[in-house]
Amino acid sequence: MTVTLADVAARARVSAATVSRVLNGNYPVAEATRERVLSAVAELDYVLNGPASSLAAATSDLVGILVNDIADPFFGIMASAVQSEISGPGGRAGGERLAVVCNTGGSPERELTYLTLLQRQRAAAVVITGGAIEDAEHAAALGAKLRRLTDAGTRVVLCGRPPAPDTGAAALAFDNRGGGRALTDHLLALGHRRIGYIAGPHERTTTRHRLEGHHEALSAAGLPARPELTVHGAYDRASGFQAIGELLRRDPDLTAIVAANDTVALGACAALRERGLRIPDDVSVAGFDDLPFSVDATPALTTVRLPLHDAGARAGRIAAGREPEPPGGVAVVSGELTVRDSTAPPRG
Amino acid sequence: MTVTLADVAARARVSAATVSRVLNGNYPVAEATRERVLSAVAELDYVLNGPASSLAAATSDLVGILVNDIADPFFGIMASAVQSEISGPGGRAGGERLAVVCNTGGSPERELTYLTLLQRQRAAAVVITGGAIEDAEHAAALGAKLRRLTDAGTRVVLCGRPPAPDTGAAALAFDNRGGGRALTDHLLALGHRRIGYIAGPHERTTTRHRLEGHHEALSAAGLPARPELTVHGAYDRASGFQAIGELLRRDPDLTAIVAANDTVALGACAALRERGLRIPDDVSVAGFDDLPFSVDATPALTTVRLPLHDAGARAGRIAAGREPEPPGGVAVVSGELTVRDSTAPPRG
DNA sequence: CTGTTAGCGCGTTCAT
């Protein structure tokens, strides 16, 4: 029925082992036989059996990518970059590696489930994107799982997430704290003193670090902490939209809003506009990430640019073994304050 | 070294076959032994060997998703939806299926390469998103490849692409022509007569169909064809930005612009603003797709809403065998004209 | 440089 290695071997009048060697290109094979094999492959329209190959070799060409949601450009950009860099030397026949994208929805359970599924597939590597969930129990379970993966030879790279010590995983961590601080420093320098903060979900490192940066800036400026000016919500547009109502109720004289990310910021902008408030004349707004649409918002959004593509590409290369891990297994990736038109000095 | 079925069997004092049956849940197993097996699995921290399982069963739990670029929300949204629907009954141990996302970059060669790679993996199904490339040679090669896949038992679903007759592939085709026509009809009804069109790349069904809809509307209104008012470019922001310069040079008195999609439209808006033209006062602009950011553009973008999530979800269910194929293997998915603030009657 | 020999770990008959 289906063509196998043996069929190709027979056609090319060599042994199956030789065909395998030609296909994987790892052993020296005489040019003449090589060509004979390749034409037999072409003539029979032979396609290697991946599962059989992976079984025998005890490793696959699959690279897992864990994301919260691939529909969110924040993750889409990283996943795309990872995918573009994972193929190359080291892979099986042809060096092509396949990206298995797993939407965790930010759920700890699904994160673990997908890691088990990737372990089952004997994935060559796993890239985990996005911030971590700060829950001791989950952290322990995740750490154990990562260790089992790395022990089994799966390369694990954390992209945009703090290091996981003693797991064997490499980490490219975003400097969310520094970015958060730079953003609030910018608003402070413009003269803002009443700043509302729309934070992400509780218990996520990304949320906490960005918020800590905000607080650092405030306290460095000698401003008192005003916890009532921080509201939490999801990393989505609706959250930003709703938060404006709450924040304005708590302090109608806010002159600036910092959002957890650009998507939230856009929701906030929409809510402000709906109330007849002008940006940045009445209220300044800042985001985080610098997603592609942020430059096209009106006014163009002040934000912190995260090199999502570059970080993803590097994670992909590390996952593919094409680039060494960063020294100590950890590299910090900085964001860059990107001032545009949505922030300006407060009125008066 | 690594725990195998046999180890679990020994621990549970049953045969390997029984363990397999428990894990796959396809055969009746006594409740008592079932529990014994499951606790042995837990105690030994056993993880099924996917490649071995796939080899023996001659099928895998992998579902391929071909996209132009997963970083583009147009594809990200569909891929996310596919992914959310592919798990469930019919899959191996646990029913969990994994999504293999392949960025083709719109290249015919990579499209074929990835299909071969998925064939190699014995993928359970393949979902191909986005428009097709109109090249006879490639169409033939692709058709042959699809037929080989379906013959081998891989379910193939085209999502947002016209049917591929005689390949065994199901198709959910977007009504790009109807959407394109509705959009231009809308502009015509507003009174526009000089309409520029920024089309996508040549040789793509999506480009051609949207453009044909545009021409249908013009000719139904008795307007002469003005080929010089159509420029082609990529489906990206830069293309829209550049096209404005070209179109305005060809006719400085254009009152409306139709873009290949929302991303292109945003680039066009930026270029218009840069020239001091106001939208929609001086020039109306319309997009296509209704991506999430389009409602937040200022002014909010008039566009044709494509149910990307729903279409992807349906494609996922069909791929997973959880929903029957549409009658005749083809379903047309309509877009919905969504009028917002970027279009208005021309001045004067 | 090439052939021979063993498995890789699991699913699936066929018995019982």
Added chain:
DNA sequence: ATGAACGCGCTAACAG
């Protein structure tokens, strides 16, 4: 309801 035996298709020693 359970076990024994075989084979899925390939890679990796080991010879030569």
